[in-house]
Amino acid sequence: MSDDEKRIGVFICHCGSNIAGFVDVPAVTEYVKTLPDVVFATRNLYTCADDGLTSIRESIKEHKLNRVVVAACTPRTHAPLFQGVCQEAGLNKYLFTFVNIRDQCSWVHMKEKEKATEKAKDLLRMGVARARLLQPQEEARVGVTSAAVVIGGGVAGMSAALSIADQGFPVRLVEKESELGGFVRQLSSIYQDRKDAGSVLKSIIDRVKGNPNIELFLNSEVTAAEGFVGNYDIVIDTKGKERKDKVGVIVLATGTKEYIPKGLYGYGQSPNIVTLTEFEGLVKARKLPKMSSIAFIQCVGARGQDKTYCSRICCNVSLKNAMNLAENYKNVLGLEEAGAATEAATPMEAPAEGGERRRGRRGRRGGAEGSEEETTLAGPKLEIVIFNRDIMAYGIEHELTYNKAREKRVRLVRYTPKNLPQVSVEDGKLVIDYYHETLQMQRKMSPDMIVLATPLTAQADAKDISMMLKVPVGQDGFFLEAHVKLRPVDFATDGIYVCGTCKGPADITEAVSQGIAAASRACIPLARGYVQPEALSAYVDSDVCSGCGTCIEVCPFSAIRKNEQGKAEVTIAACKGCGNCGATCPENAIFMNCYSDEQLLAEAKAALQEVKG
């Protein structure tokens, strides 16, 4: 610690009348001059304007100031400006401190000017007490390995890899299966225009394979990762063969798996009771049995039945399949050759029009779609029912499909969790016993096939990856982003990003968007070429540290690890200076660079000190 004489300069802002209208700024300025080590105090109409900044710059030289306090608005908007001026005048920017007398005084105490003035004095006394103990700091600049690894070769991972590559950086794309494509490989079609899923996948896989910046690792997993933003040492394991590698950033795109509805709705009791994805597989392989009726049951194991969440996409996948069957059922069922002349006239589109379908009272479609159930399907060969709680046809395309499905006589029957449809298998025959909400009576149907729409769930290895990279998963097992609103593809830990269904249910387009978004975030440290954290980090006194590891557990940024001596060590580039470790260390072995105990206690003492006179 420096023994130099402390020479503190204080600059108090009127902010026009924004502060001065409520705080007696001249009185505060006179008061500040009485505080220890304050050698200069002045007030400015606008400290942030040119003349205010000039006054800081010149006063530092003229009065040989070695600490600067500005009392004004908020550090969020103005600290960088004042720190910059200090630096221009040759003063280390960490010798500057900010006191907010706008938001904390004039704005909140507009009706009590005297008290606002007294509070401004209190805050300044605290600021000056803190300033006396400030120390100059140097910011460490750490280089960055200019490469990325993307874990997971589904649509999200491929999109991320392509964009990182096209932004000019080498990418390792690691996929544990023998092929790229992920979950979409199991699907027959996607819901936009019911395009063939295989062709959509092929177009993106071809781009990945043709991109010179992407190195592909199939049958591979990342088995170890150590380090921090810009500098990760990873191990890629390909069927037992290990490759050690260095990357600057990591993108997680490990995908999802379908929930298996064991014990629900007769699953397992008949080959004709299948999950939605199994159904997609049957369509893809053209192995659907011949049938005259089919029922989809939505929210199986979701929205409180087992998982608490809604899986977002299943309603729209069921609608897509229902529409596909309604419009092309002979083709889908492999009956196209057998069509007799009378059946050629698109039977699904020519139901006996007993007039308009029933609609809501005011000519608008009501919530009670079940009322359509009474319209029988005269003529068509395939009856399609979707048992649902709410149809999640969000946005444009899904809602339009939902409308079309109703026009195509896809029956939408609403159920509530209190009255779940009951499925039984009697001599191989499927029966659904259900309560009709609108008619308020019990009904039955015997479909040839039942499709259970179950939620997408977290991958089995999500926990392991979470442990390896020290990134969190939520209660639902999906990876948990840094902020659900404003940081949707970041983790709290810098340098690791997340996209696609490993973070929660999403469709292909959303997975693509998130993949490219994660690429944008991941390329920031790569494009800069270095990371330079503010010098706010925590430090461990290894003589005092007992190696208990408490700090490692509470660090939200994975910035602490044990060194070879078994002592805690902070990775400065990853530390955000939040202070969790310092506050929890039972040995008091950790101190915060810019918020030392000494500084905080000095502020607290100053706050409690009585003002004389």
Added chain:
Amino acid sequence: MEKNESSVLVIGGGVAGIQASLDLADKGVIVHLVEKEPSIGGRMAQLDKTFPTNDCSICILAPKMADCYGHPNINVWTMSEVVGLEGSRGNFKAKVLKKARYVDENKCTGCGDCLEKCPTKGLPNAWEQNLTTRRAVYMAFMQAVPRVAIIDPEHCRFLLEGKCGVCKKVCKREAIDYEMKDVEMEFNVAAVVVATGFDVWDPTPSTEYGYGKYPNVVTAMEYERIINAAGPTHGHIQRRSDGLEPATMAYIQCVGSRNLKTGHPYCCSVCCMHSTKESMLTREHIEGIKSTIFYKDMRACAKGFNEYVERNKRDYGVEYINSDATVQGQTEKGNPIVSFDIAGKSQQKEFDMVVLATTLVPAKGNVELAKRLGVELDEFQFFKSSDRTLEPISSSRPGVYLAGYCAGPMDIPESVAMGSAAAAKAMEAVVQREVSQ
């Protein structure tokens, strides 16, 4: 940081445009962020809280607004719009018209002295959904970025008649400039990001909800301001008719959306959660309030949303009724009468206040902007992507990318992700331009 010589134009300073700008600027690219309003922040700045975490909206957005405005690589052009775009991906020339603010952004410190002295009062405050008034010189809103006043040339006495000049007299910074003119600027940019957001549908022409006729029927966006502590009633929930606090409230979903008659047959994706949030927060403002949400399908289909709705039912006692609903008259006390169905039977019930979850529609300016940018719109006038499945970020014109609600209904996290994604696509254009040179 090495400054990249290439620039990118971002149109729209809402959360999507802000995110796109920050991502690009952090990579060393110069960003020209063009915003037609006097402040950046967009729609998110108007919201009270955000679902499903009930974070204060402006509190989480304001730091991003400040970071954006203060970023050395971002030039924020408020009061500005794009008037032309020539060239191709990697080498566009964009023309931007910056309208006169009549206040010098470099001098004004936002102290507010002029706002208090301007004699022209009582003008509708559109940002506050016309629930309160402003003067001819005003601040866009309390947390505006830049925090700079603006003069409304249609009402300023000096600009209209050459008389007054009060604001100029009281401004100690000499920031008022009545001589200021519109300026046309030209930027060379490698790519363009369109993030122009949405408009809120005006339910006035619709007779089904009594909006404009019954004072205690309000839109969801009006309600956002009413419930906001910084809003016109300082967060006190009051009926427009008599200023009394409501004891019962109804929320009607899908107002103007999922409706062929209004031309908006789609679902706007956010209103189910929006009403859930508003009813939950209202319960925190008013002990014992009884709220009912009338919905067609409860679309709580993203992370934590279903749980949020369940919590609203369980812990906040909000009732959800699956029915269409309309407002059919009001009582003598001014209570709107809501008409709905239960199990096919028509019912009527009066509420102290009704909030209409009005749909969010493509911005009116989309048609003109699309023409200027040479890009296509879809049948509803959202910006059209070149491939709905694999290229959701790319517009019909190479080098012009899309982010946020201007490309179709979505919520805040999706807009933020798309803002980042558009930044990535723009960065690809920057990088490829540099390689080819």
